[in-house]
Structure formats: C-alpha cells, structure tokens
Amino acid sequence: MTETNFSNSSLDTRKRFESLVMGAVDGELTREEGAEFERLIREHPEFRVEFKQFIRIKEVTKSMPMKLPPEEVWDTYWYRVYNRMERRAGWILLSIGAIVLITYGLYQFVMNLLADRHLETFIKIAIIAVLAGAVIVIISVLREKAFVRRTDPYKEIKR
C-alpha cells in the first residue's frame, strides 16, 4: 500500500514536471510556477538533467539556419501572387461562360433532334441516352468529390 502511494506520488511529481518543463525552457512560467519548478529540479536531480537536455535541444533548433532564397524571389513575390489572382478571376469567368454556352448548346441540340422528323426514333433515343448518361456520370463524380471533401480527415483544420 505504501509502495503504491509512493508510486502514485512519483507519477504525480513526474506529470507536474512534464507540465512545467516546456514553460521553463521557453521562459513562459509565472513566478509561482517558476518557484515550483525550481523546487522540483532541486529535489529531483534527474529532472534537472532532463531540463538541461531540453534547453540544449531548443538552443540547437533555434540556431538551425534556414536557407535564404535569392533576393529576386521577394522582389517578384507580389507580382506572382497578383498574376495568380488575376488568372483565377479569368478562369472563373471562362468556366461560367463555358458552362452556360455548353448547356444552351446541348439544350438546342436536343430540341432540334426531337423536332427532326426524318431521324429514326431509336437514333433519337440513343443520342438522348448518351447525353443523359454523360450527365449522370458528371453528377456522380461531383457528388463523390463532395463526399470526399466532407469526410476529409483534415477538415477540422479551419480554412
């Protein structure tokens, strides 16, 4: 029983150390927490060793250099963003226009087809079946994409 209590107490101390050590490494502890942490590492030399290792890790990480891209990358950065924005607007207009025209064209095509008295009925049915099939496939693909988007594991990440 005493041994169990001792283990629990060690575990709690360990957990407390873990909850404070990052704040101590990054200098983000309050005064009270700082004093508590000081006491912990004074009473537990193994925690002090660990604390020093974390400080060392932070020092090495902070001193790790980042490769600087050439200066012209920054000179042309906004220009490239601007071009993308402009191009995106162009694509949206192009797509909307194309969808409207294609839909209208198909509608006219089907109407003319139905009005054509010289064309065999089974040909008319076959052409309409091809068009209906294409529409179903497109809708199915779009619905699948929407489903994938809904079940995306990264969806919790706010856009």
Added chain:
Amino acid sequence: MNNNREADESELIRRSRMGDKDAFGQLVCIYMKRAYFSALGLVSSHEAALDLSQEAFVRAYRAIGKLDPERKFYTWLYQILRNLCFNYIRDRARHARPFSELDEQKMQQIADASQDASSRVETDELHQQLRRAINLLSPLEREVIVLKDLQELSYKEIAEVLGCPVGTVMSRLYNARKALRNSMKEYMNDRN
C-alpha cells in the same frame, strides 16, 4: 508602435475588403517571408513553400470578406496556409523529401566567423542530425517546433494560430522536443 502597426494593418484589411489590390499587396509584402518560412518548415521544399505560400495569399484575397476584423491577418492567413501544407504533405507522403532546404548554405552564411573549422564541422553535423530528427516528427509536432523555435511565437500566439488551448501547445511541444531529444540523445551526449 505596436498599436500603430495594428491600426495600419486594420486599414489595409479594410481597403483589401473593398477590393483594393494595392492594399492587399502591402499585406503580402509584410507577411510574405513569414508565410514562406512557415511553409518551408512544414513541407521542406523551397519550390513547394513558395507555391503554397503564394496560393495561401490568393485564397486569402478571395475570402478576405470573411475575415473577422478583430482577428490578426497573419493568424487567419496561417490557417489557410497550414491547411494547404497539410494537404500537400498528405498528397506527397510517399515522395516525402527530407528537411533538406534548411540547409548548409545559410548555415555557412551565419556561422560565427570566429568559430574554428573543427567546431563548425561539429555544429554542421549537429544541425544535420537535428534536421533528420525533425523530419521524423509528425506534421503537427514539426509545426509546433517551427512556430516556437524558428518563428519565435509565444505560447499564446501559437494557441491563437492553431486554434487550440495553450495546454495543448505545451504538451505537443513537450512530445516534439522529447522525440528530438531521444533521436539526438547519443549524439548530444558525445558533444557535451
């Protein structure tokens, strides 16, 4: 000073919301390096970091009407950027490149001139080892290391950027640094 900067930023956001591209261009110029280096820390490739950071600005411009005026621009932009980066990482998982762009060129540029050759070699080796260790971290752990140690954000700022409590930031950071320490333990013991 800080208040002036925030006021300027609010004004730029306000103008951007009204379609003023010059104002948005100024926001881009203020945050382009930060966005680029954030992306670089996550995706480890210069080309991808440049592409993703620029794409994040394009999406931000399109959605700027939804930006809460009380929110900081970069915090909001970063969420768009990290989403793009995580999607990129997920898509390219099989062809993942090492943390290669955080490499030797700049290391040599900033190396202390007074440092002798042998200690510089040791530092280089240490950084290479660390780069490998960072590359083994999960994207979420790598992200918190980038935000804390490379971007030098406070816990509060990181929590704001990630949209999670400060306690989560601390535990994620603890796990990340513990993993780094374990990966580098032997190596660092040799050097100490």
